Amino acid sequence: MRIAVLALQGDFAEHEAVFHRLGIPTCQLRQKSDLELDFDALVLPGGESTVQGKLLRELEMFERVRSLIKEGLPVMATCAGSILLAEQLLDDPTVHLGTMGITVRRNAYGRQLSSFHTVGDFAGIKDVPMSFIRAPQIESCTSDVEILAGYNGQITAARQENQLAMTFHPELGTDCRIAEYFLSEML
Numbered sequence: 001m002r003i004a005v006l007a008l009q010g011d012f013a014e015h016e017a018v019f020h021r022l023g024i025p026t027c028q029l030r031q032k033s034d035l036e037l038d039f040d041a042l043v044l045p046g047g048e049s050t051v052q053g054k055l056l057r058e059l060e061m062f063e064r065v066r067s068l069i070k071e072g073l074p075v076m077a078t079c080a081g082s083i084l085l086a087e088q089l090l091d092d093p094t095v096h097l098g099t100m101g102i103t104v105r106r107n108a109y110g111r112q113l114s115s116f117h118t119v120g121d122f123a124g125i126k127d128v129p130m131s132f133i134r135a136p137q138i139e140s141c142t143s144d145v146e147i148l149a150g151y152n153g154q155i156t157a158a159r160q161e162n163q164l165a166m167t168f169h170p171e172l173g174t175d176c177r178i179a180e181y182f183l184s185e186m187l
Contacts, residue, residue: 001187004029004039006065008055010047010080014171018179032060041074041187044081046133046169049106052080053096062097069099074162074186076179082165083136090139100163101142108137108154108167122149122157122170122178123185129175130156130168137167162186 003019005012007028016026027037042065044052056062069075069085077085085100092106109116115133122128130151138155141147149157149166157166164186170178 002039003041005043009051010045012045015043018171035064044077046079049080049083066097072162076182077165100160101145102138103140105137109135125177129173131172132168135167
């Protein structure tokens, strides 16, 4: 088993570190030819969704990544990654990959100075560390999307078939339980 991590921008190294702690090899997707590597799942990391979407297009990776997800490749998306998956963004006409039935509001919790850390429950897992850094918010979901976590009445994690989207950063710190969930439930 090998996990591919989109390494165009953002906190891809932190995701790789989590999977390495679990003994799972990773590979970085930096250019179109990397999509020919052998991998079993994909991570779309946090960072800047506009930049990531632009680079996916400029590097001619966009269509192939979207096709892989639509064909069932398991994908774990955090923060900006959830914006990439969303079928709709509020107050922004841009749609990136648009493969998941969620509507997302960018920077819903405010600017960088409004970032915060809390703990919450995730898919029955108790006291999961959740870091919100200029975090988006999942405003709504289609009926086939399962809500996995929330904070103050807002959706912070959801799953639709092979896609797992979180508006927080589970890869920061040493807790590997969400990566373990992804490996056990989606692969």
